[in-house]
Structure formats: C-alpha cells, structure tokens
Amino acid sequence: MNEFDYIIVGGGSSGCVVAARLSENPQNKVLLIESGARDTDKFIHIPATFFKVIEKGKDVHFYVSEPDKGLNGKPNVVPQGNVIGGGSSLNAMIYIRGQQQDYDTWAQMGCRNWSYDKVLPVFRDVEANQRLSGEFHGATGELKVSDRRFGHPLSWAFIRAAQEAGLPYNEDFNGKVQQGVGFYQTTTHNVGAGALRKPSCATPRNART
Ligand SMILES: Cc1cc2nc3c(=O)[nH]c(=O)nc-3n(C[C@H](O)[C@H](O)[C@H](O)COP(=O)(O)OP(=O)(O)OC[C@H]3O[C@@H](n4cnc5c(N)ncnc54)[C@H](O)[C@@H]3O)c2cc1C
Known part of the structure; x- marks a missing residue:
C-alpha cells in the first residue's frame, strides 16, 4: 500500500480512536504513524x-x-507517552473530565x-458508565467507566479525614460539581491478569502502523 486516504500522525489516545473509526469503512485506506514502539513493556499493562x-x-x-517563575526559575518536566497508545499506555486510568x-x-x-x-x-x-446515568453520564457508549x-x-x-476537615463528599467528580473528596471512577474495564496479554491500543482494522 503506497497510497492512503487518511494519514494520522501519532498513535496515541486520540490518533488510535480516529484511525479505528475511519477504518470501520473497509473502503478507507488509513495509515497511522507512531514515532514510538509497540506497547510490549509489562508495566504498561x-x-x-x-x-x-x-x-x-x-x-x-x-x-x-521554559524556566518557570512559579517553580523558582526551574523548568517543568512533563512526561508524555512515546509508544503506541501514547498517554493511554502510561496513564493512571482515572476518569475525570475537564472542568x-x-x-x-x-x-x-x-x-x-x-x-x-x-x-x-x-x-x-x-461513555458506558457502570453505575451512573442521566444528565451527566452515558451508559451505552464504547468507553467503559467503572468504580474501583x-x-x-x-x-x-x-x-x-477530609470530610472531618470540612470538605464536602463528592460521589461523582464528572457531575454537577467537581469540588470535594471521594473515590474517582476509572477506565479499567477488564483490567486484570488477562489484560497483560492484550495491547492497550487496539490496532485499527484496515490500518497500518
Ligand atoms: C503519566 C501520565 C498519567 C496520566 N494519567 C491520566 C489519568 O489518570 N486520567 C486521564 O484522563 N488522563 C491521564 N493522563 C493524560 C492522558 O493520558 C492524555 O491527556 C492523553 O493520552 C492525550 O491523548 P492525545 O491523543 O492528545 O496524545 P498522546 O496520547 O500523547 O498521543 C500522541 C502520540 O503521538 C506520538 N508522536 C508525537 N510526535 C510524533 C511524530 N512526530 N510522529 C509520529 N508520532 C508522534 C507520540 O509518541 C504519542 O503516541 C496521564 C498522562 C500521563 C503522561
């Protein structure tokens, strides 16, 4: 294959999803380019x-x-995934949206x-949330969200202790209010011994990496 309909640069969280969605149509020739290697490190899984x-x-x-005044003139070092799956291969799998x-x-x-x-x-x-549904949550999507x-x-x-110190209890950090203390939900569906054998980023059908 030398010609492609779509070329996606970066096989991270978003690149893999875009490639998977585009390659659902078998007519589309999709090339996904990732600068990192395969996600074979056991600690990724x-x-x-x-x-x-x-x-x-x-x-x-x-x-x-650049050196940051707030860090006493030191630079901030930000690690990002350089591997298939990108950040999703090394993130903490906590499900929290932006505010x-x-x-x-x-x-x-x-x-x-x-x-x-x-x-x-x-x-x-x-979203496919295991526990929550309604105004803020979906139950039938592809991204499985569950309680720890x-x-x-x-x-x-x-x-x-946090409640005793005056913080409100929050049972849904992706609901109406983000402030408070509580347990976050995670994207850890099927994570367990079996997951060690599975790649974290499904290789898109009909796509080359
Ligand atoms: C340690 C860590 C913990 C985190 N914890 C959480 C968490 O618990 N919950 C949460 O929601 N988010 C978390 N995040 C953030 C989340 O993982 C990222 O926001 C998300 O993965 C970003 O997705 P992206 O597609 O924008 O970029 P990425 O997933 O970073 O994808 C970019 C991809 O492009 C590749 N690339 C870069 N340059 C090139 C190039 N020139 N050519 C080809 N490929 C290239 C990279 O290797 C990478 O694979 C965490 C991130 C890190 C690093």
Missing part, C-alpha cells in the same frame, strides 16, 4: 505501575518547559464548539 515506565524512560518523551469553566472559557475565547454544553453530549455518547474494585483502608480513612 499492569495498573498503576506507570511510574515504572516513566522511570525506564524508553517509551516516554520528556518535554521540558466546566475551562470549556466555557475556551468558548468565550473563540472555540465556540468547545463550551461545556457542546462537549457534554459527546462525553455522554462515548478495591478500596484500601487508608483510602477510606483519608476520605473520612
């Missing part, structure tokens, strides 16, 4: 061990900011279709 991947540095690109005011500020600055009321239906459409299956006693103690 074990939940919450992303710090090991960062430590090794092989699948990570470290972006370094309403940020989207609305972008809209006021000119990105009219990025206001919260425009992005909320998209969040709802793609294990709560460490120290986590419970932390949540209680």
Whole structure:
C-alpha cells in the first residue's frame, strides 16, 4: 500500500480512536504513524505501575518547559507517552473530565464548539458508565467507566479525614460539581491478569502502523 486516504500522525489516545473509526469503512485506506514502539513493556499493562515506565524512560518523551517563575526559575518536566497508545499506555486510568469553566472559557475565547454544553453530549455518547446515568453520564457508549474494585483502608480513612476537615463528599467528580473528596471512577474495564496479554491500543482494522 503506497497510497492512503487518511494519514494520522501519532498513535496515541486520540490518533488510535480516529484511525479505528475511519477504518470501520473497509473502503478507507488509513495509515497511522507512531514515532514510538509497540506497547510490549509489562508495566504498561499492569495498573498503576506507570511510574515504572516513566522511570525506564524508553517509551516516554520528556518535554521540558521554559524556566518557570512559579517553580523558582526551574523548568517543568512533563512526561508524555512515546509508544503506541501514547498517554493511554502510561496513564493512571482515572476518569475525570475537564472542568466546566475551562470549556466555557475556551468558548468565550473563540472555540465556540468547545463550551461545556457542546462537549457534554459527546462525553455522554462515548461513555458506558457502570453505575451512573442521566444528565451527566452515558451508559451505552464504547468507553467503559467503572468504580474501583478495591478500596484500601487508608483510602477510606483519608476520605473520612477530609470530610472531618470540612470538605464536602463528592460521589461523582464528572457531575454537577467537581469540588470535594471521594473515590474517582476509572477506565479499567477488564483490567486484570488477562489484560497483560492484550495491547492497550487496539490496532485499527484496515490500518497500518
Ligand atoms: C503519566 C501520565 C498519567 C496520566 N494519567 C491520566 C489519568 O489518570 N486520567 C486521564 O484522563 N488522563 C491521564 N493522563 C493524560 C492522558 O493520558 C492524555 O491527556 C492523553 O493520552 C492525550 O491523548 P492525545 O491523543 O492528545 O496524545 P498522546 O496520547 O500523547 O498521543 C500522541 C502520540 O503521538 C506520538 N508522536 C508525537 N510526535 C510524533 C511524530 N512526530 N510522529 C509520529 N508520532 C508522534 C507520540 O509518541 C504519542 O503516541 C496521564 C498522562 C500521563 C503522561
């Protein structure tokens, strides 16, 4: 294949989704170009061990900011995935959307279709939430969102302590209010021993990587 209808640069979270969606049509020739390697490191597939991947540095690109006044003149180092799956191969799988005011500020600055009321239906459409449904959540999309299956006693103690210190309990950080303390939901559907054998980013059908 030397000719393509679509060339997607970057096989990260968004690039893989775009490639998968475009290649649902078997007529489309889709090329997905990724600068990193395959996601073969076992720590990519074990939940919450992303710090090991960062430590090794092989699948990570470290972006370094300009010196920052707020950091006493030091630069900020931001690790990003440089591997198939991009950030989704090394993120913590916490499901938290951006906050309403940020989207609305972008809209006021000119990105009219990025206001919260425009992005909320998209969040709802793609989401398959295990527990929540309604104004803020979808139940029939492709992105499986669920509650954590294990709560460490120290986590419970932390949540209680925060409430005793005056913070409100929040059982849905993607609902009406983001402020508060509580347990976040995660995108860890089927994550377990079996997931170690599965690539985190499905190779799009009809696409070359
Ligand atoms: C350590 C860590 C923890 C995180 N935890 C969470 C979390 O718990 N919950 C959450 O929602 N988000 C989390 N994030 C953020 C989330 O993973 C990212 O916002 C998301 O993956 C960004 O997706 P993207 O498609 O925009 O970019 P990326 O997923 O970064 O994709 C960009 C891709 O492009 C490739 N690329 C770059 N330059 C080139 C080039 N010139 N040619 C070819 N390929 C190129 C990169 O290698 C990469 O694969 C975390 C991120 C990190 C790094």
